[in-house]
Amino acid sequence: MKLYDLALADIDVRPSPFCWLAKFALLHKGLEFETEPLRFAEKHNYPDQDHGRVPILRDGDHIISDSANIIAYLEKSYPGERIVATPGEQAAADFYNSWVGANLFPALGPVMFVRVHAAVHEDDKEYFRSSREKRFGQTLEELSMTPGLKEKAEASLQVLSAPLVRHKFLGGDKPNLSDYIVFSPFMWQRVTTSETFYETPQAVGAWQERMLDLFDGYARKAKTLGDKTAA
Amino acid sequence: MKLYDLALADIDVRPSPFCWLAKFALLHKGLEFETEPLRFAEKHNYPDQDHGRVPILRDGDHIISDSANIIAYLEKSYPGERIVATPGEQAAADFYNSWVGANLFPALGPVMFVRVHAAVHEDDKEYFRSSREKRFGQTLEELSMTPGLKEKAEASLQVLSAPLVRHKFLGGDKPNLSDYIVFSPFMWQRVTTSETFYETPQAVGAWQERMLDLFDGYARKAKTLGDKTAA
Structure with missing residues (x-):
C-alpha cells in the first residue's frame, strides 16, 4: 500500500494534518505501507x-x-x-472533527501558513499563497497577526483537557479515531515549527507525548523543519 | 427512590439542567423514582x-x-x-460536558437568568439575583444584553450538528450520557421560555424532538412557564 503524502521543499518533511490522519489510521490497523511524497505542483504524479x-x-x-x-x-x-x-464512538469522532474545524484549525492555522509558505518548494509558493489568501481574504502576513489567537488556542485546549484529566486517550483506555482527528493538527504544527505561542494544559501535553510514542514512536520520529541541520 | 429537584414559584416547573441530567440517568436505567420539589430557600428540607x-x-x-x-x-x-x-464513550461525555460549560451555557444562560428570576418564588429572588450577579460581576439585566449571544449560540449549534447529521443520537444509534449532558441545557431553556433567540440547524432540531420523545415523552410532558394558564 502506498499513501501519497504532502511534502515541502525538503521532501522528508510532511506537514499535512489530513495526511497524518490517514497515516494514523493505517498504523492503527497494523498495515504495512509506504508514503510517496508529493508537492502541490506535481499534479502529473x-x-x-x-x-x-x-x-x-x-x-x-x-x-x-x-x-x-x-x-x-x-x-x-x-x-x-x-x-x-461503536456507533457512539463514531458519533463522538464526528463531533471532535467538527470542533477541530471550528476551534483548533482557526486558532493554529493563521500563524502556521507563513511558516509553511516559507518551507514549500519554489514551484509551490505562488499556489500556496494565492489559494490561502483567496480563501481568507487576507495576506498570509496579515493572517499571522490575527488578534486573539493565543486566547482562542488556550480556550480550546482547556475544553480538550477535561477528558484527558480522567482518561489516557480520547478513546478511553486506548486511542481511537477521535485521538487521531484531534492530534493531527498538532502534528502539522510540530513538523512546521518548534515554537508554540500558547500555554498547553498539563493533561493535554501528557496526552500529546503518549500520541508521539504510539506505533514505536512513528510521529515522534517524523522529520521537522527544525531538523534542517541534519538534512 | 426520590430525586430532589429544583422548583420555581410554581412547584411543578423544574428548570435545573443538572436535575434534568439526573432525571435522564434514572429514566435511562429504567428505575422508578419520584421527584421532590425544592426551592433554593428551603434549606431545612x-x-x-x-x-x-x-x-x-x-x-x-x-x-x-x-x-x-x-x-x-x-x-x-x-x-x-x-x-x-465504553471508556471511549465516557471520555466523549467528559468532552461534551466541558464543551457545554464553555460554549452552550455561556450562550444560553445570560438571556435565561432574567426569566428564571421572574419565575422563582418570592423567597428565592434575592438569593438568585445576588448569587448570579456576584458570579458574573453584572446585573441580570446587563447580562441579558451581552452582545454576540445569537452568534455564539449558532456557532455552537453548528458544531453540534455534525454528528447529528449522520447519527440519530450523540450516542450513535441510541442515546447515552453525551445526549443527556447536551440536551439538559435545552430543557432548562424549554421549561423557562418558549422563545429562542437563534436559529437551530435542522439536524439539531430533529434530535431535540427525538430527545423529547424518549421515555414515553417524559421531557415533552414537563410543565413549562408558558403553560401557566393551565396551572
Whole structure:
C-alpha cells in the first residue's frame, strides 16, 4: 500500500494534518505501507488525475482519496483492530472533527501558513499563497497577526483537557479515531515549527507525548523543519 | 427512590439542567423514582444539611448529591442498561460536558437568568439575583444584553450538528450520557421560555424532538412557564 503524502521543499518533511490522519489510521490497523511524497505542483504524479489533493491511498487497483474515505475503506477491507469500535464512538469522532474545524484549525492555522509558505518548494509558493489568501481574504502576513489567537488556542485546549484529566486517550483506555482527528493538527504544527505561542494544559501535553510514542514512536520520529541541520 | 429537584414559584416547573441530567440517568436505567420539589430557600428540607444544592438522590439510606455522583452511583448499583457503554464513550461525555460549560451555557444562560428570576418564588429572588450577579460581576439585566449571544449560540449549534447529521443520537444509534449532558441545557431553556433567540440547524432540531420523545415523552410532558394558564 502506498499513501501519497504532502511534502515541502525538503521532501522528508510532511506537514499535512489530513495526511497524518490517514497515516494514523493505517498504523492503527497494523498495515504495512509506504508514503510517496508529493508537492502541490506535481499534479502529473497524482494517481488520480481527477483528484489533485492528498491524502490518496493506493491499495492494489484501488485508489481512495480523502481521509474519511480512506478510513472507511480500511475499516471495511481489513479486519485488524477497529479505528472506531461503536456507533457512539463514531458519533463522538464526528463531533471532535467538527470542533477541530471550528476551534483548533482557526486558532493554529493563521500563524502556521507563513511558516509553511516559507518551507514549500519554489514551484509551490505562488499556489500556496494565492489559494490561502483567496480563501481568507487576507495576506498570509496579515493572517499571522490575527488578534486573539493565543486566547482562542488556550480556550480550546482547556475544553480538550477535561477528558484527558480522567482518561489516557480520547478513546478511553486506548486511542481511537477521535485521538487521531484531534492530534493531527498538532502534528502539522510540530513538523512546521518548534515554537508554540500558547500555554498547553498539563493533561493535554501528557496526552500529546503518549500520541508521539504510539506505533514505536512513528510521529515522534517524523522529520521537522527544525531538523534542517541534519538534512 | 426520590430525586430532589429544583422548583420555581410554581412547584411543578423544574428548570435545573443538572436535575434534568439526573432525571435522564434514572429514566435511562429504567428505575422508578419520584421527584421532590425544592426551592433554593428551603434549606431545612434538604436531606443532606451539608449539601444545599440539587440534584440530590435518596435511595433508601443512601443520599447522593451532584449529577456526576448520581450517575456513577446508578451505574454501580443497578444493572439495567449502561448510561455509558465504553471508556471511549465516557471520555466523549467528559468532552461534551466541558464543551457545554464553555460554549452552550455561556450562550444560553445570560438571556435565561432574567426569566428564571421572574419565575422563582418570592423567597428565592434575592438569593438568585445576588448569587448570579456576584458570579458574573453584572446585573441580570446587563447580562441579558451581552452582545454576540445569537452568534455564539449558532456557532455552537453548528458544531453540534455534525454528528447529528449522520447519527440519530450523540450516542450513535441510541442515546447515552453525551445526549443527556447536551440536551439538559435545552430543557432548562424549554421549561423557562418558549422563545429562542437563534436559529437551530435542522439536524439539531430533529434530535431535540427525538430527545423529547424518549421515555414515553417524559421531557415533552414537563410543565413549562408558558403553560401557566393551565396551572
